[in-house]
Amino acid sequence: MKFREYTLYMAWIVAVVATLGSLYFSEIRGYIPCELCWYQRILMYPLSIILGIAAYNTETSIKKYVLPLSIFGGFISLFHYLEQKVxxxxxxxxxxxxxxxxxxxxxxxxxxxxxxxxxxxxxxITVLMILTKSEK
Structure with missing residues (x-):
């Protein structure tokens, strides 16, 4: 399946777009990040670099480093969203x-x-990492 060969690249693109989006909101639109926003940034920004290097080198073993960051970041984002809406x-x-x-x-x-x-x-990012074809 060709799709699974590109999941690492797709995850990298998602991380880069998310990083650039957060920088756009804070640096261009002038929105000041709250404490939970900073925690999410702390977890997302390194993913842009880690996933970029891994995609360039086709290192699927990076999953064990990326998944904890993306899952924990997802929990923080979910809590933050619930705090806003519930x-x-x-x-x-x-x-x-x-x-x-x-x-x-x-x-x-x-x-x-x-x-x-x-x-x-x-x-x-989490789903794409789970779908990433593991090296044999």
Whole structure:
């Protein structure tokens, strides 16, 4: 199957788009990242470099390093999204200083927020890593 030969490249593209998107929102649009946003960035930014190097060298063994970052990042994004959209989660308040984590800078179609976009990116990377053909 040809698709599985390109999953490493696709995961790299997702990570690069997510990284550039977060930089666009903060550096060009001027949205100040909250604490949970920073945690998501800490997990996404290295994936852009790690997956790029792995895709260039066709190193599928990188899965064991990428999956923990993408899964953990997905959980943080999910929690952040729930904090924005579910009233019961707003009382947990992990962001005690600076920008509140429940602020919606964007709210496209009533449900697409920045943490939702990050959740989609982490989920895509996780699925693509699971589908990546392992070396024999």
């Amino acid at each position: 009233p019961g989660f707003a009382s947990i308040k992990p962001c005690t200083q600076g920008v509140p984590c429940n602020i919606d800078y964007i709210n496209w179609l009533g449900f697409i927020t920045i943490p939702f976009l990050a959740l989609i990116a982490f989920t895509l």
